[in-house]
Amino acid sequence: MPYQSPVPHMRFLLDKVVGFDAVRATDRFAEATPDMVDAILTEAGKMCDEVLAPLQRVGDQHPATLENGKVRTPPGFAEGYRAIADGGWIGMSAHPDTGGLGLPMTLTNAVNDMICGACLAIQLNPLMTQGQIEALEHHASEDIKALYIPKLISGDWCGTMNLTEPQAGSDVGALRTKAEPNGDGTYAITGQKIYISWADNDFTENVCHLVLARLPDGAPGTKGISLFMVPKMIPDEDGNPGARNSLRVVSLEHKMGLHGSPTAVMEYNGATGWLVGEPHGGMAAMFTMMNNARLGVGTHGIGVAEGAYQHALAYALDRRQGKVGGTGTIVEHPDVRRMLASMKADTFAARAIAFANAVAIDMGTATDDPAWQARAALLTPITKAFGTEVGMRVAELGVQVHGGMGYIEETGAAQYSRDVRVSAIYEGTNGIQAIDLVGRKMMDGGEAAIALIDEICEGADAAKATLPDLAQDVYEAAETLREAVEWLVAQEMPDRLAGATPFLMGFARVLGGHFHLIAARQGDDGHERLARFYITRLLPEYAAHLAEARAGAADLMALTLDDLGA
Incomplete structure (x- = not known):
């Protein structure tokens, strides 16, 4: 059974379980009517099922590669990305003033969930861009907003986040990347960053890196860190990609999973960058992006759980083994049914928590009510950790349901487990x-x-x-x-x-x-x-x-x- 976006389940959660009616009752999100929500979920689901799901195995079997300093993405990924961008799915929750749709984060989360279930490797790209858009909306100068956000929303440009260094993982304050003033309002960024998801591609005009670095007068630790926009191609006077910046992809990591998503070591050698936010205020700006990403990464686990469950259910409904009644397939075995029920019940629970988290974010945005904002903050680490734990557990059970065939790569069951494993690690370990x-x-x-x-x-x-x-x-x-x-x-x-x-x-x-x-x-x-x-x-x-x-x-x-x- 090919992947089918769980649109009816999402409608049920929004309408009956997580209180989305309160979001659409606000002035800010009054346009999110039932008809609009239904149209969004239906169209996004169609794209996921028909365009993105066929790329799941392609990305695993034809990994992204680095050739002569350029990243080559798997066959079909350019078309898949373009379908996401042209559908308007990247800028769903971005502010209308800069070309976004201004829709609730809850709907963005639902669409991302379906994209993750169809092909997680490609979804990482727009997720990084969505987080960058939000960080720029809150912290960047008006000039940077006007130049970058519309191009990020259109998908012509895409974004990344650059935090980690070889000696500075969870201890971000140990970073060594430097930012030297150039005297013209720009800065020279020098250093190395690792684990950079979608650091480059062959289908966007530009890649925009948000880079944490330390100014000469920056204090030790996180309080002395600043944030910079460092594009691959320096925009010219008309805002189009101009000269190549002094940065490069050094290498791509050989990973357990997510082979279609390039994860790079990045080198900055006096690259031109622009300050985002206040000097030494980089962590506050980056946390805006990271909190967006933590909801998104929890959704990675949930989307993969959905895909792994559907894959296992289809196998269980087809596989005949042993003397069983009913359909004569292994789904009649009580222990197989236990595994399938566990997969489905936990996926429902994790998705409901993520949707409730997104509803709280939307209500905090629409009302400025500190109670809603506190609830969103409380649910974010739970969504990220539980969503990814469920993703790993459901994917593992999916392999088990397949029995010996789950250990054979050709069935595709193991890919879910390999792909989702990193979600418990990145954007802050569980x-x-x-x-x-x-x-x-x-x-x-x-x-x-x-x-x-x-x-x-x-x-x-x-x-x-x-x-x-x-x-x-x-x-x-x-x-x-x-x-x-x-x-x-x-x-x-x-x-x-x-x-x-x-x-x-x-x-x-x-x-x-x-x-x-x-x-x-x-x-x-x-x-x-x-x-x-x-x-x-x-x-x-x-x-x-x-x-x-x-x-x-x-x-x-x-x-x-x-x-x-x-």
Whole structure:
């Protein structure tokens, strides 16, 4: 069965589960009517199914290459990218003043989800550009906005982000890239960056790099970092690509997966750059782009989970093995059905969390309400980490459903697992997301988390009349989560950090139960059955996660290097 964009599932989530009606009720997003949403999802889904999905295997089997200093992309990728750009999908949420459509981030997230499921390797390109557009909208000068954003929205130019260096990974403050004033308002950028996704291609006129570097008077650490726009081709007086800048792709990485997406080592040798934002304020500007990307990367996991599930389901409905009733295929085996149900239920939970995250972003944008903004901030690390964990787990189960054929590359099952694995690493590892959740996102004393838990409890109370057993399970899970939040905010940082990852996973499990319960109340037997599976079999994991989260750091840090075999 070829990939089919899950348009009906997305409509259901938007209309019945995550509260998108509140977004369209705002003045800012009043144009996002049901008819418009339906048209967007339908057209984007058609593009994904017919144009992008056929590129999934092509990109894996014909990787991007570096030839004489130029990146050559897989066959068909140029046409696939052009379909995304010409459809207006890159600038969906960009401001109309610069050529964007001004639509809710929730709809951009839904379209990105479908593109990820069709061909993750190509989706990384517009994702980087979308994040760059948002960073420029918030931090760049009017001249830079006017020059770059319309071309990024049209897809004629594309964007990247350059943070990591060989000695400066998660510790961004250790970077060594320098920015020297040229005396004319520009800067000479010198240094090396690694792991740069889509650092070059053969289908856009220009590639626009946002580069973190340190000015001569920049203080050590992150407080002394500035952000610069460093294009591959320096724009001429008319804003068209002019002279080649002093930068180059040194090499492309040989990766476990995502072979169609070039990941480069970049070298800047006095390249001309323009300051974005205030001097030494680069991290604030880059975090705007990174937070956009973290929602997008969580969606990478969800999109891949969808693709892997569809692939596994098609195989299970066709493969005959053993004496089974019904269809006579392996889907009749209880353990195979368990795996498929786990894949589907977790994909639903992760997608609902991501959509709820996007709704909170839109409501914060439309209303400037600090409560909505706090909710968006709280859900971002959960979306990124849980979405990618689900992507990895679902892709792994997809291989298992295929049995021995899953280990054979020709079936395509293993590609999902290889492609999605990096999503738990880039844009801040999942461990860093958990640290962010228990640290920065709990600086309010847990207020945003408790407000969300209150809503979960209210929803469970409302469901007790019709689904008493499921509602009680969700209610008890939410109260256990409340106790964990209250314990967490009372602890010193070492004890928080020791349980950060299980805390995030426990939080996500409870959120998944909440959204499944909402779905079950909509009167559809299929959603009720799926919710019963999730709440009965997957939700109980929250108890173990939250127990570990409250274990503290003492036993963990008591382990010596000798104990670890070092």
